[in-house]
Amino acid sequence: MGGGVAVFDYDNDGRQDLYFTNGARLDDPMPKGTLPDKREPKYWNRLYHQKTDGKFEDVTERAGVRGEGYSMGAAAGDYDADGLVDLYVTAYGSNILYRNRGDGKFEDVTKRAGVLGAGWSTSAGWFDYDRDGRLDLFVARYMDWDFERGSIYCGDSRPDYRAYCHPDNFKGATNLLFHQRNDGTFEDVSNQSKIAADPNGKGLGVAFADFDDDGWTDIFVANDSVRQSLYRNRGDRTFEDIALIAGAGYDENGKTFAGMGVDAADYDNDGHM
Template sequence: MGGGVALFDADNDGRLDVFFTNGAKLTEDMAPGARLSKDEPRYWNRLFLQTANGTFADATEKAGLTGASQGGYTMGAAAADFDNDGDDDLYVTAFAANTLYRNNGDGTFTDVSAKAGVGASGWSTSAGWLDYDKDGHLDLFVARYLTWSLADKLYCGERRPGHRAYCHPDNFKGVAPLLYRNNGDGTFTDVSAKAGIANPAGKGLGVAFNDYDNDGWIDIYVANDSVQSFLFRNKGDGTFTEEALLAGAGFNENGGTFAGMGVDFADFDNDG
């Protein structure tokens, strides 16, 4: 499964920089709860800063974004200025705990996941920032995938020494997405259940935000893998209703599921 990429101005010099997520060391005999190590440089996440001449320089270690101290098989990344201090911060999802890096404004980042309360465990995939309640503070949506664990001994297909064939997602239960409300003081509150988006039937891999019904409130679409995709309509009162079936966006034209990996909104017919 491919890793995520984020384009953002990490050093606030007016040029877009590139952040790549990376995997972790996996072995066949890992114990339940084992730490997924990123200690070796080949497993590090990477930050490349764009220079004035259009080339890029690796600034990963200096920025504190290797991910080695956090560990985990990193999957996705979303950048935004969550604390309204003028520079872009970075949220990284993973199989293991997620990480929120606060941009210090000097080319370095600090892990503030614990303080912020957004270091969810499990298997998170994509994430994105949106101000769903229009309070001027960016909130955080996290798509999550399956209930698989390192202790899972379910094998599928050909089995050879040193090779593991992973099973189709139909063999596993989905995990509900998360919605964190930004409290405006550097902390977040999990409002997933209260907001009505804690649907455990999903197997989310992609997420996109847009006001699809032109009511002035941003809505959420989640691309699920091999189950119905979700369209959460923002009701404007802090809650959402799931309306993918009503909108004709839950299944494909034949009534089957999508192998949803990513998604975006666009005005394809140019009707505004």
Template sequence: MMSRVKANCLGFSLVIVFCPVFIFQAHAQTPSPSPAHPGRSYDSGPVGRKPPAPAPQFPSPITFTDITTQTGINFKHAASPTSQKYLPETMGGGVALFDYDNDGRLDIYFTNGALLKDPMTANAQPDKTDPRFWNRLYHQKIDGTFEDVTEHAGVRGVGYSMGVAAGDFDNDGYVDLYVTYYGGGTLYRNKGDGTFEDVTKKTNANPGGWATSVGWFDYDRDGRLDLFVLRYMDWDFVRGSLACGATVRAYCHPDNFKGVAPALLHQKEDGTFEDVSMKAGIADPTGKGLGIAFADFDNDGLTDIFVANDSVRQFLFHNRGDGTFEDVALLSGAGYDDNGKTFAGMGVDAADYDNDGFPDVFITTLSNETYPLFHNSGDLTFTSRTSVSGIGLITLLNTGWGTRFVDFDNDGWRDLFVAQGHVLDTIESSTSYLNYKQTPILMRNTGKGFVNVSNSAGLTMSLAARGAAFGDLDNDGDVDVVIAQTNGAPVILRNNGSKNNWLGISLSGLKSNRQGLGTRVVVTDSTGAKQIFDVSTASSYLSSNDPRIVVGLGTKTAQSIQVKWPSGVVQTVTSPAVDRYMTIKEYSK
């Protein structure tokens, strides 16, 4: 990986971090950030640098069709750009794919910005009054088109919104929403009648701060979902008006601001939340979290947390099983890149890409860095596979955000999709070989590494992409993609599918949480080969994914499905039919 050149222009990374406390207002005692290196933009690199030749493109069995217009969705993210180049303007928004009315079809929720004054005064806050800044909920109709139900549902949002997580926190069978914003988070309880209720105050669910990515999980296996909320930086609109950029004003690099700890909110028996960040051991104040991924990295039955941090060390919180976590990122080898340097962590996912039985980690970063791929050795240590996998050459000139491991062609190997777009809308004036708008990347997993198949897959659109969510919108057994742009319209990509066999799995918990988040699913095919899945809606960047698992089988069939619930219940389904979805309900014993 190439080292990043520090300048005072911003280089965003997605990081997943929870902060117990976030300093939201300006503090007179905070020292002024040091000036940036003159004459360099964030990504310009050494004078005279020549860009490397692009990675070769390969034919793709996977193809996508842009169906945005056909869906009837007319949302446009409004960033409210100013001459001050406030950081929230370039961070974009997220997407949630979830079925809020239990009709069997995925619905879509987009987060949005808010009106910013130019400049913002000391006590001013972003204004969401104008409908063009509302977050939007789209209900999918039976014909595959979507209708805007935001007003009726009551989920227009608060402040300058960022991330979203969908989860049934009260186990009533209806999926709820948690939405982050500059200032904290909002918990919307799904009432089951097509409307939502803001229960943030009564549940004590707002940790404050500049909250970014958020995820639902049950870290203590008590059957109630808890919240992990990442916070980005100790930033406000006064200090955020710092002039950055060597030749033109640009977004400031996060090195100019202090970090903030993430927040862990434990759900109590009465449905309220308690901030346990300090006693749980996750309150590291150096964090600049943008992306979260949950997985059981050491196969001990407990959900661990990986946080993608921007330009500081990454976090890997190992679940000790007693309500506390230990950050093992440094000792594990996943805290820095393979040169021992920090990088701009932004989006992240964890999954077993090589089918060896242990979840691996992939992180998106800034251009002139490569997207790290950390291979899990099985003992809580990781080795970098960025270069040998082929990912290094493919990603060097790109800036990535939303991402996920998905087997798009159902051949039994999980591929990688990355939504891309540079942080700086001025980058082309300082670095001729970099672009603000970039095409998405699809890296196909061949079983021996990854190859770039983006062009032949139909991913030729240039986007200022940020969040991305993944799910089977049309219930045809292959995973589709919804991309959010900053200050632009989303892109909805339909996966055109393959002839390979597949198996779709939905979970219904009884003693465990209703959605089965944190469950380990092991699918054995007709040859005896196994694939593992840790059920989670988190990962990517600011987004929430379809909770269902789609297992690619190639030409094979399924021999068995083993389900290891968070409650400790283990059950097995033998000889399941393929090419269809099935629901597995937790045993009562």
């Protein structure tokens, strides 16, 4: 499964830089609880700094952002409002919040900030869902999977043949919403906000927009092989999934589809997202 990319100016030189997520080595067998191996340089995530001539240089090691686990997505945002863009990286194995130090390097503040997350995280995004002036963090998660169970005999006549089973064979994982406190740490409000009310989503992409023009940012999650999710922000720090009544849950034939990514825009310039 392919990874994500973030485009942001990490050193405030006025030029956009690139951060690419990468996979990791998956051993066979790989017992449950074992993390994918990212020690080899070919598996590192990569940060490319744009030079004045439009070319890029690899500054991954210097910046300290090689990542951990099987990386999936990246979300850039200045969560601590210090004028420097920070980076959140999702993964199967270990999510990481990299705080931009302003000296060309990042520091891992995941545990201190309280945004580790668990399981298989895919996409993420920063947004201020309660309009308190601080960025909050949404993390889309895929399914309850591990290499030991997830790459086994799936009905093929060859019992020794290792295959990756279809997503329908696994239970979906709940998404996560982290609310930022005024001290720069986060609290998991997935249950209180009702984001975790639907356990069947298999999220791979996420987009944020005020879809109903009520002044509150909503969330659309692209799910794989199950109904899509449209979380309407009710303005009281809770959300409700209105994908069905909004006509955004299924395709034009009323069937599920493999939602792999999503973006939001006013494509016809009528003022509506």
